[in-house]
Amino acid sequence: MVDPAKILSETNVYGLYNTFKVQPSYYQISMADRSKAAAEVEAVVKKHSDSVFVQAYLTRGFKSESDFLLRMHAYEPAAAQAFLTDFSATSLGRNSKATLALIGVTKGLNHTTKEKSPNLLNALKSTSYSADAPKYAFVIPIDKSPEWWNKTEKEKLAMMEDHTIPTLPYLVNVKRKLYHSTGLDDTDFITYFETSDLVAFNNLNIALHSVSEMLYNTRYGDPIVMGTIMSVTDVVEAISK
Amino acid sequence: MVDPAKILSETNVYGLYNTFKVQPSYYQISMADRSKAAAEVEAVVKKHSDSVFVQAYLTRGFKSESDFLLRMHAYEPAAAQAFLTDFSATSLGRNSKATLALIGVTKGLNHTTKEKSPNLLNALKSTSYSADAPKYAFVIPIDKSPEWWNKTEKEKLAMMEDHTIPTLPYLVNVKRKLYHSTGLDDTDFITYFETSDLVAFNNLNIALHSVSEMLYNTRYGDPIVMGTIMSVTDVVEAISK
Amino acid sequence: MVDPAKILSETNVYGLYNTFKVQPSYYQISMADRSKAAAEVEAVVKKHSDSVFVQAYLTRGFKSESDFLLRMHAYEPAAAQAFLTDFSATSLGRNSKATLALIGVTKGLNHTTKEKSPNLLNALKSTSYSADAPKYAFVIPIDKSPEWWNKTEKEKLAMMEDHTIPTLPYLVNVKRKLYHSTGLDDTDFITYFETSDLVAFNNLNIALHSVSEMLYNTRYGDPIVMGTIMSVTDVVEAISK
Amino acid sequence: MVDPAKILSETNVYGLYNTFKVQPSYYQISMADRSKAAAEVEAVVKKHSDSVFVQAYLTRGFKSESDFLLRMHAYEPAAAQAFLTDFSATSLGRNSKATLALIGVTKGLNHTTKEKSPNLLNALKSTSYSADAPKYAFVIPIDKSPEWWNKTEKEKLAMMEDHTIPTLPYLVNVKRKLYHSTGLDDTDFITYFETSDLVAFNNLNIALHSVSEMLYNTRYGDPIVMGTIMSVTDVVEAISK
Amino acid sequence: MVDPAKILSETNVYGLYNTFKVQPSYYQISMADRSKAAAEVEAVVKKHSDSVFVQAYLTRGFKSESDFLLRMHAYEPAAAQAFLTDFSATSLGRNSKATLALIGVTKGLNHTTKEKSPNLLNALKSTSYSADAPKYAFVIPIDKSPEWWNKTEKEKLAMMEDHTIPTLPYLVNVKRKLYHSTGLDDTDFITYFETSDLVAFNNLNIALHSVSEMLYNTRYGDPIVMGTIMSVTDVVEAISK
Ligand code: HEM
Ligand code: HEM
Ligand code: HEM
Ligand code: HEM
Ligand code: HEM
Structure with missing residues (x-):
């Protein structure tokens, strides 16, 4: 099995x-x-x-x-x-x-690696989900613009760090998983989350709307699929x- | 119950x-x-x-x-x-x-709070719905652009004040309710209204189309759902x- | 009745x-x-x-x-x-x-009023539909961009005058009616026309595509509904x- | 009949x-x-x-x-x-x-007339379809942007001449017909073609994608309807x- | 047969x-x-x-x-x-x-020909698919913008070379085929691929998203059709x- x-x-x-x-x-x-x-x-x-x-x-x-x-x-x-x-x-x-x-x-990390962003990686590793078993799951497909993909890794890294910093407080009550889909499907990423705290999840998403990386997202959901975990x-x- | x-x-x-x-x-x-x-x-x-x-x-x-x-x-x-x-x-x-x-x-106020915009808050609180029981309801999903979300609170506050001032006259004949949906659904806000005065409601919406905040709305309805309250x-x- | x-x-x-x-x-x-x-x-x-x-x-x-x-x-x-x-x-x-x-x-005139555009109003009033009973009707929803709505009345008036002047020749063979829908429905205006002269109607629409007001239309039809009057x-x- | x-x-x-x-x-x-x-x-x-x-x-x-x-x-x-x-x-x-x-x-010529573009008109008239009876037909709706319609006739004529010159070689193996639809339907033009030489038709369309007029097309097909003539x-x- | x-x-x-x-x-x-x-x-x-x-x-x-x-x-x-x-x-x-x-x-090469790009053509010819029989196929329609089509061949060639160089490593595990559709259908190209290595195929597509040619793609899939070869x-x- x-x-x-x-x-x-x-x-x-x-x-x-x-x-x-x-x-x-x-x-x-x-x-x-x-x-x-x-x-x-x-x-x-x-x-x-x-x-x-x-x-x-x-x-x-x-x-x-x-x-x-x-x-x-x-x-x-x-x-x-x-x-x-x-x-x-x-x-x-x-x-x-x-x-x-x-x-x-699923693939390994692209940006927040030991080599490129050691502190952030430590922060990510030092906190883990500690809330009760999550009740709800969300599937959110994400597409990035050609402008994003044409940036250098240095530029993308800086923006992914800006993406990650405001999300750290949510490690305790939001679980996440990332899939890569470019060329396999009509989306660049599938993101998946589990949580019981929907206000926290709303705040997390607002935080990620408020960093410059968001300017390069051409799809954010559409649809966002919300389900009860059963x-x-x-x-x-x-x-x- | x-x-x-x-x-x-x-x-x-x-x-x-x-x-x-x-x-x-x-x-x-x-x-x-x-x-x-x-x-x-x-x-x-x-x-x-x-x-x-x-x-x-x-x-x-x-x-x-x-x-x-x-x-x-x-x-x-x-x-x-x-x-x-x-x-x-x-x-x-x-x-x-x-x-x-x-x-x-539903969440607390983000912008027109006691701290950030006391006068406007007073104006909002000093008037309430005084018309007859409303006949119609409208549900209008609203999405804001990444550019909006990347603005500072000061910038957003100024624009939300511009949003609110022209709406004050409609407090007497339009009821409203606001929901936050970023990340929970494919819209940033759900707005809900009740009124019997549809010309007033049309004028209110025109007023809100005519302030600079509107330049940052990427979805306004689509669909606007209109129903008779029963x-x-x-x-x-x-x-x- | x-x-x-x-x-x-x-x-x-x-x-x-x-x-x-x-x-x-x-x-x-x-x-x-x-x-x-x-x-x-x-x-x-x-x-x-x-x-x-x-x-x-x-x-x-x-x-x-x-x-x-x-x-x-x-x-x-x-x-x-x-x-x-x-x-x-x-x-x-x-x-x-x-x-x-x-x-x-339906609402009163916004722009080509006695106060703001007396000559044009006169021109509009001095001509009326004189062709035979019209055979066809067209429903054309129109949406205007946030940029339009953020213009001053003076700017909008100038453009509505540019809208109206080329349409005057069509008063004799095209009937029209205007509805305001902002906030009531997913369109800003519903325009309705009756005519038997479809080449004239095509020319009228081309004329209106050729003035600067057209640059602010984000929806023009979609759908245009054409029907036979019965x-x-x-x-x-x-x-x- | x-x-x-x-x-x-x-x-x-x-x-x-x-x-x-x-x-x-x-x-x-x-x-x-x-x-x-x-x-x-x-x-x-x-x-x-x-x-x-x-x-x-x-x-x-x-x-x-x-x-x-x-x-x-x-x-x-x-x-x-x-x-x-x-x-x-x-x-x-x-x-x-x-x-x-x-x-x-159907309407008369707008641009490549005897007055405005005599040489081109001659070229168009001097060649006619000489291939075998065509096997396939294509219907391609075309929409032009408000920017196009706001251009002067001189500007539009220049671009329509650029449109026409590379198409001349295809007069011998592609038949065509043009309809005007602005205001009558949700497209500005309906174009219709008959041909047996699909590689030529593909090349013709590539040629028309490669002139500046194409920058003003907001719809090109969508759908392109291809059928066998029967x-x-x-x-x-x-x-x- | x-x-x-x-x-x-x-x-x-x-x-x-x-x-x-x-x-x-x-x-x-x-x-x-x-x-x-x-x-x-x-x-x-x-x-x-x-x-x-x-x-x-x-x-x-x-x-x-x-x-x-x-x-x-x-x-x-x-x-x-x-x-x-x-x-x-x-x-x-x-x-x-x-x-x-x-x-x-299907048509002959447009850009990476013996005349225009001999070295690249050699590189392309010197490597061939060497993996096991591929398991999966992908169909990806591609549309290019009017801006692309209005470029000179020299400009397009330079970008197609940038397209091709990062793809060379994938010749061994991805098979491909290209069709031209401009005017025949609502897409400019149909691309078709066969592979068993989906991570390689994802990386290949990311590589092609990261060159400037991608800035001129107005459609990339939509849909991407993935199927098992049988x-x-x-x-x-x-x-x-
Ligand atoms: C607890 C919350 C979250 C944390 C800690 C987090 C952290 C991270 C980190 C560290 C990366 C970089 C991975 C790498 O190095 O390859 C990343 C990538 C990504 N995250 Fe988040 N994230 C969170 C929530 C979200 C949310 C809510 C979304 C959108 C719905 C999102 C969308 C993405 C996407 C699309 C990528 C891939 C970006 C790229 O490689 O270009 N993340 N996230
Ligand atoms: C009587 C009429 C209205 C009044 C008095 C009013 C007032 C307000 C106020 C005070 C806020 C700020 C709330 C805060 O501080 O977080 C607000 C937010 C908002 N209003 Fe209105 N409003 C009215 C009508 C409308 C209409 C007709 C719409 C659109 C259909 C609308 C859409 C919104 C949205 C989307 C927000 C959230 C904006 C954000 O946080 O970025 N409002 N409104
Ligand atoms: C005989 C032909 C027409 C005449 C004489 C005419 C005249 C006018 C006039 C005078 C106004 C201004 C009304 C006011 O002051 O509030 C107006 C508004 C308007 N017209 Fe026309 N029109 C004609 C045809 C059309 C057509 C074919 C369309 C589009 C399909 C159209 C769309 C509109 C719209 C959407 C408005 C409202 C614009 C706004 O208030 O921002 N009209 N028309
Ligand atoms: C043998 C091939 C073609 C020839 C000889 C040709 C020639 C012309 C000419 C001379 C005009 C100007 C008509 C006038 O003066 O009003 C014209 C207009 C037009 N053609 Fe073509 N054409 C060809 C193929 C195509 C194709 C393949 C398309 C698109 C699918 C197309 C789309 C149009 C459109 C939309 C117009 C009207 C443009 C306007 O008035 O703004 N043509 N064509
Ligand atoms: C092993 C992988 C690939 C190789 C070696 C490769 C190579 C090439 C070459 C040499 C050309 C130029 C053909 C010519 O001269 O006319 C070309 C064209 C093209 N390729 Fe690729 N390619 C690969 C993968 C892809 C992928 C994954 C896509 C998109 C899904 C793609 C889309 C296209 C398109 C649309 C064209 C035509 C572009 C134009 O003529 O404007 N290719 N490819």
Whole structure:
């Protein structure tokens, strides 16, 4: 079985984010049959657990475009694709419409490295998430302008330091993960966050809107996907009621 | 039960705005069954009344994308999500398509505070809504540009004062409420208004288009949602005819 | 009954423009039943004739997004909403999808007034529509940029004079009506025209593209709705064949 | 009957371009019934042949938004609308969705006239299409910026001469037709081309991208509609298989 | 039969890329009937193999807009259109919706020719793909701004050299193919890549974002289509489960 802690911390791992909107046809299936959906989906998750780690989120009510979000991590995109192909053959999958698909890959640090920004790296390493288990997750695709990409590393480093400094206070109550997507998908980065403190998360985002790096973001969300963190079973049951 | 007056005036409260378009399938349900829809929705509202305050608006005819709007206030987004999940299982919910979902949080004043702008604060406090009960509500999402967010507080304050001065005459006939959404949703602010005087409301908006703050708005509506203020029962009955 | 001539010439009147696309389901209704649709719609128009003046246009073939346009004038938006709610319960309404909804209000002159531009006002008043009854109508939403709204009245007046001078020759063969929508809807103005001379109308629009005011228009149409002017009965019959 | 050669060469003629996507419901009609569709459509074309000249193109496979394109020429838009209303009542029309509708009018030359640009006009007149009957047609809507429209005729003429010179070599293998749409539709021009030499057509378009006039185009296609030139009967048969 | 190696390396060849989303109706066909779909599609591919070379890719899970991609090469677009018309009459085609269609033509080198850039051409020729058979393919439409097209060849050549130099290291693990579409479709270029090394492909794209040529790209993807390279049979079977 894929080790969640390991795959979530390694580089060269593919992250796939797929949102789905349950179609009216799902609710024409009898309640009795819908109550078997969670087990059916869990079986598919288990079948692929050697190569794909799957997490689920309830987005219903937060986003009009979707009801739930699946997050997959795999060492090979084709493995996640195989899982999604099987998922789409479950009764829930058959009656859900994919409304967003994002793919990215984890890589090492580009800017705040030991060589280029040792103090900042220390600051980042010295603090860790200490709040209760987070309740909500956010997926925010980010695109940077050609002007950004044409800057020297020195210029980009300076701006990424300005990006990082105001975020340090949020290390304690916001978890984060970064994926690189340039060329793999229509976004440069996928950013992912978990938190229970939404006012803090709003303040963090305002802080990042207020540094000069923001002048080079051509996409910030669009969509921002917000979901409640739940087990796969709980998500399927919530939407199967 | 959630106290409406309290939750509508506190900070750290989540406001959710969801519009719905009734699907043709709803009108294939017999008129007799549709006539029970209002009671069914009211029951769901009541079930969640300890954690969510729900209001409704008829948007049919004003907006092509929706027939009605639900406005929810809760101390926890998951509570509103639970309400919406139950709502979507009513006969009206099953046959309605969510077409817009916005979420924001209430916070204290940023600019026109006692410290930074005492006179303006006094002026704001000295006038209050004195017209008859308002008939219409407007939801207007607002986004500000990276250039705005990169300004100093002094610069932003000056522009927010320019924003506020021409609006003072409208305090008597326009009610308003502000939510912060940066990072929580694809908008920076959700603004909400109630009024019966639409010419005044048009003039107010023209006034706000004519100050320099407007040069930094990258989204102003899109959509502007206009609805008639009604009880939940009345809205459901109007669309169930 | 609402007096058409009066309501079409007064200020503080709400104009609503709604386009509809007939759905395939309409043509699954028997021809016999479809032939009753015009009478059914006329009855709804009549029921509301004390508070709403309704006109209809055939857009089929001119616009892919719609088959017909309803134009409503009322002293209160809720009255038009009540009409549209009843309309949507007719067999045609049930089987039509609203594809655009615009609302605006009529107001007095802003720029070419007796005080500010007496000569131009005289020129405007001295000529009137003298061609045959117009065959076609156009609805063109217009948005102006924040830069426009931040100009002084003197600057705006000068540009509106430049707008008006080249349009004078078209007073004889183009009818027009202006609504203000800032804050009420996602457009600043709704402009409405009637004409039989489409080459003249094309030339008029080219003339208005060629003055500096055009540099401040951020929306010009999008969509431009073109329809054939018909009675409500004729429109319903044309699409019911 | 409308004379094709005449109506295709006169000014003050309305050109309408409508694309359609055949809906899945069409293929639930029996093959036997579908095989009558061509005759049914031809009958409608014939019925209106006194006022409308109709041509057809197969777009299936070239464009995801449509399967076929109808091109109509009429001296009065209402005549084309009447044809399209009848067409939409055929079995093919009933089961096709209009996905694009464009309308424009033919006018005399604006720039390369005998007075303003005699040499160029001579060059244009001295060469004509000499290749085999063209196989493909392209419809390309073009919009010009407010900056363009605010230029003097002298400036525009100079740029239109730069537009025309590199196109002269393509007169022998590309046919073209121009419609004016400002104010009539959401585009300034509809351009239409026929050719069998797609590499030449690609080179022609590159040449026109490379002159300064291109800096003032705010829309170039979007969509470019490509179709195979066929008889109405052949198009209907191709999509009825 | 069309020779794949030949048609994939010649100029004046048309490349068509079509993505499809399988509709829910497909899964209402019995599993037994769906299991015949691959043979049915293969038969259509074979029928047209004298004029069209067809390849297939599984996009399900990578893209929400599609489940599979067909890539066609033909000496005449009408030949590919004939194939697609037959494909759309198979049980899979009938129940799939075309969601994207792109067409372009192969041409000789424009910039890095023997005359203009001999050293670079040598470098390009001296290295070839040496990794294992690639697993994934990417289709990325590219549009260049009017400013780009108005540059001199000397200026464009300099920038294309800057484009090419950082890409040389990727010749060993990324295959590529370029099509020209200006005027034929709503994009200037279609670029196509095959690789198994997605981190390398991400780095390659970042390298190309970081040269000045990127400042003239107005479209880069939108969509980027990612698919798993498979035989036609395998793709049809994967989505028919
Ligand atoms: C606790 C909060 C956060 C912290 C501590 C943080 C810190 C960092 C650091 C240190 C980097 C540089 C990584 C490297 O060296 O390659 C980075 C990159 C990045 N961060 Fe944040 N960040 C936070 C929140 C956010 C948020 C809320 C967003 C946007 C929604 C965001 C978007 C990005 C993006 C797009 C990059 C990649 C930029 C590039 O390489 O050009 N971050 N972040
Ligand atoms: C009676 C009418 C109005 C009054 C009295 C009013 C007053 C104010 C005041 C005092 C603030 C500053 C709050 C603070 O200090 O944080 C504010 C903020 C704001 N107002 Fe208004 N306003 C009115 C109408 C509107 C309208 C019609 C809109 C737009 C549709 C609008 C959009 C906003 C936004 C987006 C902010 C937050 C700006 C920021 O923090 O950057 N307001 N308003
Ligand atoms: C016979 C043709 C026309 C005439 C005589 C005419 C005349 C005028 C006049 C006198 C005004 C100023 C009203 C005032 O003082 O408040 C005005 C405003 C306006 N006109 Fe026209 N117009 C014509 C056609 C058009 C057309 C074709 C359009 C665009 C489709 C258009 C768009 C507008 C708009 C948006 C305004 C409001 C501008 C503002 O207040 O900022 N007009 N027109
Ligand atoms: C054989 C190829 C072509 C020739 C010979 C040609 C020639 C001309 C000429 C002489 C005019 C000026 C007409 C006048 O005086 O009013 C003109 C206008 C125009 N052409 Fe072309 N053209 C060709 C291809 C194209 C193409 C491929 C496009 C774009 C897809 C195009 C777009 C236009 C537009 C939009 C105008 C109107 C411009 C304006 O009046 O502002 N032409 N063309
Ligand atoms: C192994 C990687 C790559 C190599 C070796 C490479 C090399 C080249 C070369 C030599 C040319 C010039 C062709 C000519 O002379 O006409 C070219 C053109 C082009 N390349 Fe690349 N390229 C690579 C990857 C990419 C990628 C990843 C993209 C974008 C997704 C891209 C987009 C283009 C485009 C659009 C052109 C045509 C530009 C124009 O003619 O204006 N290339 N490439």
